[in-house]
Amino acid sequence: MNKTREIRVRELKKDIPKIAKSMCDTMLVDLEKARRPVLEAVKCSLDNSFYNAKVGYLTPGEKKVKTELNVSSVQKMARTIFVLEILLNNLSASVVNNKREIYYIAKGLIRSSMHLKPLDFDDQNESDSIIDFICDMLEVYREEMNCFANDRGGQTYSKQLVVTEHLSDGTSAVVDLGQMGTTPFQPKNRPQSFKLKGKGKIEFCLVIESEGTANTLVANGMHTRHPCIIIGAQGVPSNGVRGWCKSIQDQLKVPMYFYGDLDAYTLQNIFRTLKAGSAASLIRNSDFSAPDVRFLGVLPEDVKQYDLHCYNVNEKDPVEMRSLKKAKDTLENDPFFQDKKNKKLADILRWLIKEKKRCEQQAVFSVDPKDPLILEKVIIEKIKKGIFI
Amino acid sequence: MSKITSSSTAEYFAKNLQQVGFSSPTKAVLTTLKEAVDNALDACEEANILPELTVSIQKLGNGSSRNTDLIEIIVEDNGPGIELEDLPKVFGEYLASSKFGRGRCSRGQQGIGISAATTWAQLTNATGVKVISKTKSMRKAVTATVDVDIKGNRGLLKNKETIEWDRPHGIRVDFRIDGRIQLNGDGGLLTYLEGTTLVNPHLTLHYKLLDENMVHVERVSDSVPEIPPSTLPHPHTMKLGEFMTHAALFGKITLENFIKKGFSRVTDQTIKAMVAKGLPRNNLNRSLAQISEEEFKKIFQVIQETELVNPSTKSVLTVGEEGLAKSIHRLGEVDFFSVVTRKPTICDHKPVVVEAAIARFLTRGDPDTPVQLLRFANRVPLQFDKGACAITRAVESVNWRAYGLMQPKDSLPQGPFVFAVSVTSPFIKFKNASKETIDGGEDLIEEIRRTLMQAGQKLSRHIRAEDKAADLERKLQHIEKFGPILVEGLARIVGATKSREERAEEGLKKLLGREASDAEKAMSDAEVKLKSMQDKEKRKFGSEVFEGKIFEKKSEGIGDVESNENEA
Ligand SMILES: Nc1ncnc2c1ncn2[C@@H]1O[C@H](COP(=O)(O)OP(=O)(O)OP(=O)(O)O)[C@@H](O)[C@H]1O
Ligand SMILES: [Mg+2]
Numbered sequence: 001m002n003k004t005r006e007i008r009v010r011e012l013k014k015d016i017p018k019i020a021k022s023m024c025d026t027m028l029v030d031l032e033k034a035r036r037p038v039l040e041a042v043k044c045s046l047d048n049s050f051y052n053a054k055v056g057y058l059t060p061g062e063k064k065v066k067t068e069l070n071v072s073s074v075q076k077m078a079r080t081i082f083v084l085e086i087l088l089n090n091l092s093a094s095v096v097n098n099k100r101e102i103y104y105i106a107k108g109l110i111r112s113s114m115h116l117k118p119l120d121f122d123d124q125n126e127s128d129s130i131i132d133f134i135c136d137m138l139e140v141y142r143e144e145m146n147c148f149a150n151d152r153g154g155q156t157y158s159k160q161l162v163v164t165e166h167l168s169d170g171t172s173a174v175v176d177l178g179q180m181g182t183t184p185f186q187p188k189n190r191p192q193s194f195k196l197k198g199k200g201k202i203e204f205c206l207v208i209e210s211e212g213t214a215n216t217l218v219a220n221g222m223h224t225r226h227p228c229i230i231i232g233a234q235g236v237p238s239n240g241v242r243g244w245c246k247s248i249q250d251q252l253k254v255p256m257y258f259y260g261d262l263d264a265y266t267l268q269n270i271f272r273t274l275k276a277g278s279a280a281s282l283i284r285n286s287d288f289s290a291p292d293v294r295f296l297g298v299l300p301e302d303v304k305q306y307d308l309h310c311y312n313v314n315e316k317d318p319v320e321m322r323s324l325k326k327a328k329d330t331l332e333n334d335p336f337f338q339d340k341k342n343k344k345l346a347d348i349l350r351w352l353i354k355e356k357k358r359c360e361q362q363a364v365f366s367v368d369p370k371d372p373l374i375l376e377k378v379i380i381e382k383i384k385k386g387i388f389i
Numbered sequence: 390m391s392k393i394t395s396s397s398t399a400e401y402f403a404k405n406l407q408q409v410g411f412s413s414p415t416k417a418v419l420t421t422l423k424e425a426v427d428n429a430l431d432a433c434e435e436a437n438i439l440p441e442l443t444v445s446i447q448k449l450g451n452g453s454s455r456n457t458d459l460i461e462i463i464v465e466d467n468g469p470g471i472e473l474e475d476l477p478k479v480f481g482e483y484l485a486s487s488k489f490g491r492g493r494c495s496r497g498q499q500g501i502g503i504s505a506a507t508t509w510a511q512l513t514n515a516t517g518v519k520v521i522s523k524t525k526s527m528r529k530a531v532t533a534t535v536d537v538d539i540k541g542n543r544g545l546l547k548n549k550e551t552i553e554w555d556r557p558h559g560i561r562v563d564f565r566i567d568g569r570i571q572l573n574g575d576g577g578l579l580t581y582l583e584g585t586t587l588v589n590p591h592l593t594l595h596y597k598l599l600d601e602n603m604v605h606v607e608r609v610s611d612s613v614p615e616i617p618p619s620t621l622p623h624p625h626t627m628k629l630g631e632f633m634t635h636a637a638l639f640g641k642i643t644l645e646n647f648i649k650k651g652f653s654r655v656t657d658q659t660i661k662a663m664v665a666k667g668l669p670r671n672n673l674n675r676s677l678a679q680i681s682e683e684e685f686k687k688i689f690q691v692i693q694e695t696e697l698v699n700p701s702t703k704s705v706l707t708v709g710e711e712g713l714a715k716s717i718h719r720l721g722e723v724d725f726f727s728v729v730t731r732k733p734t735i736c737d738h739k740p741v742v743v744e745a746a747i748a749r750f751l752t753r754g755d756p757d758t759p760v761q762l763l764r765f766a767n768r769v770p771l772q773f774d775k776g777a778c779a780i781t782r783a784v785e786s787v788n789w790r791a792y793g794l795m796q797p798k799d800s801l802p803q804g805p806f807v808f809a810v811s812v813t814s815p816f817i818k819f820k821n822a823s824k825e826t827i828d829g830g831e832d833l834i835e836e837i838r839r840t841l842m843q844a845g846q847k848l849s850r851h852i853r854a855e856d857k858a859a860d861l862e863r864k865l866q867h868i869e870k871f872g873p874i875l876v877e878g879l880a881r882i883v884g885a886t887k888s889r890e891e892r893a894e895e896g897l898k899k900l901l902g903r904e905a906s907d908a909e910k911a912m913s914d915a916e917v918k919l920k921s922m923q924d925k926e927k928r929k930f931g932s933e934v935f936e937g938k939i940f941e942k943k944s945e946g947i948g949d950v951e952s953n954e955n956e957a
Contacts (some may be wrong), residue, residue: 024882031876031893032902069897071864071904078871081878088882118870 016140017088023138023187024081029046030069034184039067039344041136044332046279047375056275056291060282065136075129080137081383082106083130087145096146096189138285144241148189153234154241154303155184155211157218160202160227163187164195182219184232192287204383205229205248207293209260211268213375215220222376229254237274239281240289245274245290250355257388259379263299263358264327267348268334271295276336296379296388298359300351306378308363313356327353344389398483401544402505403512409505410823413654414457416678417509418568419578419772420823421462422446424502425562426500426585427769429466431495432560432594437613440589444596445576452567453513460568465561470524473531473549480507480518480535480562480824481544493619494813496769498824498867506564507544508537513567517545521561523554530554572598576772584763584770586719587746588811590712606867619815620704621653624692625738626816632689636677644680644688645673654698663695701907702733702740704815708768713746713809720807724749727847731840736832741814742832743840754805762801765811766827777820779829780810783837792845793852810837850919857912864908868901 003331027037042048043063050059067073085103090097097105103124110116121127135142142149161177163185177185178199203226208214210234217223218230229248233241249256258274260266272278274292277285287336313320327349330337337346352358368374382388402409410420426442433440445463452459471479484500494894517537522529533549572579582596590610597603622635648663649655664670668691668800672684680688713728726748733742754761764771764780775781781801789795789802796802818828827835830936876897880890 021883022956024879025885028876028883028885028889028893030881031896031900032889034896036900069900071867071901071908073869074871074875074901078875080879081875081882083880085882116874119874 011145012140012325014138014140016144017091017137020084020088024084026080036069037077038069038139038266039080040064041067041284042139044136044280044282046335049279049282049335051335051339053278053339057277057285057289058279058282058336059285075118076133078106079121079126079130080134082109082116082119083127084134087131087134087147090146094146096148098148098150099131100124100130100150101134102131103149136283141284141287143190149239151188151238151240153211153230153232153238153243154191155189155214155234156186156229156244157182157184157214157223157231158202159223159231160198161185161229162197162199164197166193166195174381183185184215184216187240187244189240191240191247194244196221196247198254201227202229202252202254203227205231205245205252205256206296206379207231207233207245207256207258207274209233209235209258209266213361217376217379220372220376222373225376226380231257233260233270233274236269239284239288242274242277242288242290245293246287249290249292255377255383256293257296257383258293259296259361260298261358261360262300262303262352264323264330264347264349264352267295267345267352268327268330268337271345272334272336285295294388295345295348295384298363299387299389300348300355301387302378302382303357303359306364306367308359309366310357310359310363313358315356324353324356348389397525399504399508399537399539402483402501403508403537403539406505406509406512408821408823409501411505411509411827412453414567415571415576416773417513417566418446418460418462418570419576420462420502421506421509421564421566421568421580422578423581423769424506425564426460426581427496428503429464429468429560430585430589430768431497433466434466434495434613434616438468439591439593439608439611439613441467441593441608442595444582444594444598446570446596446598448570448599454567456515457567457569459514460566460570462564462566463561465559467559470527470558470560471520471522472524473522473533476520476522476531477535477544477546478531479544480504481537482518482542482950486681491617494704494767494815495616496767498767498817502535503562504544506566507535508539509545510564510566511537516565519563521552521554523556523558525558527558530556533800547824548595553561562719572601575775579761580772581770582721584765584772584809585768587713587716587809588708588765588768588770589765589856590708590716601697610712614706614708617704617706620701620740621651622816623654623697623700623738624652625697626700626818629686629689633682633685636685639677641676641678643674644678647677648692653700659695659697663691666691666695668692672855678771699735699738700740702735702742705733705740705742705813707733707742707813708744708811710744711930713744714926717746717748717807717809720748720750722751724751724805725848725851727851729840729844729847731836731843736836737830739814739816739818741812741817741833742809743835743836744813745837745844746809746842747841747844749804749851750808751805752805756795756804759801759803760806760808763807763809764827765809766817766824767813768793769824771827773823773825774820775826778826779834780812780827780837782829783834784808784810784841786834787841787845789845792849793856794845794848810841812837847922850915850922854912854915854919857908857915859903861908861912864901864905868898868905872897872901925933939947 030037041064042060043065047060047224050061067076069077079241083106086102101123106127110120131142131147135145156177158179163175164172166172175185206228208230211234214230214232223230224355258271260270275289275291277289281288298308302308313324315321331346331349336342337349363377364378411417418703422444426444429442430440443465447461449459449461459535480503483504511517519536521530521532529551531549532552534547536545536547538545542582569575574580578598582594586592586594586606591608591613593608594606595603627635635651637645639651645660648660668688671682672688707730710728710730714726717723717726726746728746730744731742733740762781765780771778784801785799794802794804812827820826820828873894876893900905
């Protein structure tokens with residue numbers, strides 16, 4: 001493959017191959033001197049997460065996980081260096097792979113060389129965690145190591161949005177979403193590198209938890225009546241969705257709203273990840289979160305206002321009870337919900353814990369069963385009246 | 390009090406045989422074998438004879454009821470034999486036992502066992518038990534068939550003959566019953582025989598089951614266990630019903646005499662204390678026969694409330710650590726073992742002693758299945774209703790992982806182990822008449838736990854030494870396998886010279902070698918500890934016993950082809 005212009009997620013000041021090489025050199029020198037090499041990576045967990053409302057996303061603290069060479073860790077170290085070599089080769093050849101493919105590439109190499117046999121991975125989880133460790137150690141994004149996940153979600157509809165993508169062969173592709181009818185545009189790989197433009201004014205961007213519901217709004221013509229962007233998140237936002245929302249926020253500067261279920265899972269796992277990233281991705285949150293996104297609903301006050309049907313949390317269902325328990329932990333430990341800027345979001349968690357109720361995003365359809373546009377109307381009304389958090 | 394007549398006793402048992410171990414065809418065979426063997430062992434012990442038993446169990450054809458076979462069970466012993474006039478009593482009459490309520494650690498306790506087997510034979514095969522008996526004083530042996538006269542609770546002697554029998558004394562019983570044969574597993578015949586072998590080091594046993602070869606198990610101890618003198622029951626060990634049954638044995642004596650003579654630890658002093666607690670003084674001189682059930686209840690309550698000295702522990706009997714250590718080698722090739730005999734103690738007001746033998750075998754069990762748990766009460770294997778037994782509960786409550794065994798939560802540990810736990814007590818409490826599970830109070834369970842933990846500690850020395858050896862092996866392998874790959878990978882990424890690579894490999898070996906030598910040290914420490922324990926036990930049991938050497942040879946016969954069956 002020709003070496004061509006690199007497409008980047010961010011303006012990275014780091015030269016990854018150089019950093020990797022120097023790290024390996026340090027390890028080798030240590031070994032030559034019979035010292036124990038130590039690998040250090042950012043500790044990616046809630047207890048090392050910090051939140052500053054001005055920054056807007058979770059950032060890492062000082063804590064590191066150290067892996068010192070010893071009899072027990074020698075396996076992990078050998079595997080790390082082995083996978084690192086595969087990734088560096090991909091970088092220098094400008095080819096990409098996803099995690100599953102890397103798993104098979106590793107297995108293939110091991111099979112072809114008898115003495116590597118001890119490294120063999122029993123399943124993909126094992127190679128995945130080595131890849132994550134390498135990224136945390138070098139403090140780079142997986143995407144920057146040319147390793148992509150098969151990102152789901154992010155189906156996007158708009159009459160105004162035009163996306164320009166510069167391709168690695170030097171050409172570029174221009175996609176006018178207004179020409180796509182009901183077919184969604186779906187960002188992949190490095191949405192942060194897209195150039196976005198609006199044909200005319202775009203009033204807002206709406207991220208819907210359920211991709212099915214996003215599609216209903218579009219099929220019923222919401223985007224033809226209102227100049228907007230509609231995105232289906234499809235559950236917990238993938239890296240692709242997170243990077244995509246970040247680009248829309250930064251480049252188009254339109255208000256962004258999230259609409260999903262009123263329950264602890266949506267709030268903690270889906271909305272928080274979209275807005276401020278996650279503890280597992282501390283080193284990536286800056287480019288994989290959209291801090292300006294607002295929580296449009298479903299809000300507890302909507303339940304009252306529109307008399308929405310709720311489910312009681314089933315106290316016998318261990319999954320539902322665990323999620324409530326997790327909500328309590330979150331209030332105690334999650335710096336995002338503890339920040340006073342997000343007090344209203346924390347209040348929703350408290351409401352959920354107290355009421356032991358949950359309300360689904362589709363419940364609005366029972367407000368006026370004869371009106372197919374009822375959800376669109378409620379959403380527009382809430383945006384107009386400023387009923388969001 | 391309502392009087393139980395002997396005839397109604399027999400009728401009662403004939404109708405309720407399922408309660409005394411005849412609840413299924415397989416259980417019927419096991420129970421019959423067990424009653425005969427237990428009796429033989431008891432009789433030998435009483436007569437101070439080293440027991441030599443021969444057992445044969447064969448299928449003769451179809452049984453009379455559906456899904457059963459006609460099974461022949463023969464048990465022959467070299468015990469004292471039974472006088473002719475006693476034969477109908479022993480085999481055909483209920484509650485005629487010499488041991489009933491005597492407070493001894495004998496296997497038999499109730500006087501039901503063997504007559505129930507005769508009844509079962511009669512009910513299913515229309516004839517009772519065929520017996521040969523010879524006592525020292527008989528010139529020739531007698532043979533006869535004993536039937537049960539259920540209506541009259543009597544044994545009936547038929548086909549009496551005198552015959553030549555080339556034994557100085559002994560009994561041979563021959564039962565033919567409807568049943569089914571199960572050899573292995575908790576309720577198996579082989580399990581019973583192995584268990585009996587284990588807790589009777591002084592037993593020589595020959596057995597032939599179905600078409601299998603004759604198996605010979607030689608005794609590993611030449612001393613007959615001395616049965617301690619019997620002890621009277623302690624009032625606090627009884628329930629009201631038992632108290633009243635006990636009273637019935639004493640006939641017309643006064644209440645005061647009954648309390649004094651019928652129990653241990655009751656003195657004039659304690660009688661006074663009972664009166665102080667509210668026992669009506671005028672009752673003391675009344676005959677038991679005049680006292681109503683209602684009054685008995687009150688008397689019983691007062692006695693329970695009165696403080697008494699605990700019963701003496703002199704009446705309990707043990708197999709002993711040495712006996713267990715020797716005997717366990719008779720079950721198979723032992724990898725290592727640990728035995729513990731506790732001192733006699735009082736649990737729930739009863740004297741008891743708990744013993745445990747744990748062994749890992751090379752030839753039986755496997756790593757992923759629960760250990761084989763053998764339970765014993767007064768040296769009788771308990772083979773049913775495992776879950777409800779105090780012994781099982783105690784085993785499950787110990788944290789075996791602390792001793793290096795695998796154990797799913799609240800379950801038996803796993804591995805190729807036999808866990809044998811024996812509880813001996815003159816007043817053992819069973820949950821039911823078929824004597825299958827020990828009904829244990831908290832005291833007893835705690836005592837069993839302690840025994841097991843002590844055995845577990847000894848065991849862990851072996852397991853720890855093994856684990857350390859495995860750890861060292863794993864570490865050495867890790868260093869050998871991953872070290873070179875790591876260095877190679879680094880050198881390739883950096884583009885290092887061959888000499889750098891070699892230097893790094895040297896360095897890595899040095900680094901990890903240090904850890905390997907630490908592991909080596911840990912292993913040798915564990916081995917030293919194990920050795921010192923082994924030396925101590927060798928001194929205790931003798932080194933051959935400890936290593937199982939002398940028994941390997943003798944137990945060779947197990948499962949081997951019988952070479953010369955007619956040899957004396
Ligand atoms: N093989 C034997 N040799 C000598 N005496 C025996 C033999 N079998 C039984 N006896 C005598 O017969 C008595 C009755 O035996 P039986 O099995 O009915 O009662 P047990 O053993 O005392 O109690 P259990 O009902 O608990 O077995 C014994 O107590 C013993 O004195
Ligand atoms: Mg008996």
